Amino acid sequence: MFDWTRDFCPSLQNNNSAQVWLRIHGLAQEYWRPKIFFAIASSVGTPICTDSASTKPMIERTFGQYARVLVDMDVTQSLRYKVLVERKGYAFFVDLEYENIPDYCTNCKKIGHYYEICKHLKKESA
Numbered sequence: 150m151f152d153w154t155r156d157f158c159p160s161l162q163n164n165n166s167a168q169v170w171l172r173i174h175g176l177a178q179e180y181w182r183p184k185i186f187f188a189i190a191s192s193v194g195t196p197i198c199t200d201s202a203s204t205k206p207m208i209e210r211t212f213g214q215y216a217r218v219l220v221d222m223d224v225t226q227s228l229r230y231k232v233l234v235e236r237k238g239y240a241f242f243v244d245l246e247y248e249n250i251p252d253y254c255t256n257c258k259k260i261g262h263y264y265e266i267c268k269h270l271k272k273e274s275a
Contacts, residue, residue: 163258170248173216186218194222224253
């Protein structure tokens with residue numbers, strides 16, 4: 150977010166961040182706490198919130214599922230698919246999966262399409 154400016158043109162903006170749901174697989178139930186979800190999610194971006202299923206009380210939760218955290222992430226960075234979770238005397242990996250990551254063009258640095266179909270690339274080569 151930023152202050153309004155005159156003659157603002159959205160097509161000239163280069164936004165590198167997107168809000169993406171992050172699935173955390175392989176996390177034992179005793180680690181199902183918002184604080185732990187956020188600590189894991191912070192390895193890929195800024196955690197915003199968890200989904201309703203991940204914050205249910207343990208009695209109401211179904212086992213064998215994944216936790217979901219909404220993360221504001223930089224789409225120019227490489228994706229991480231595993232994160233090491235550590236506590237005193239024990240460490241394990243959890244798997245990460247991303248839902249609906251937007252397309253990002255490395256040519257014009259804009260979200261919404263891939264490099265191969267970039268209109269700016271076609272103009273430059275013509």
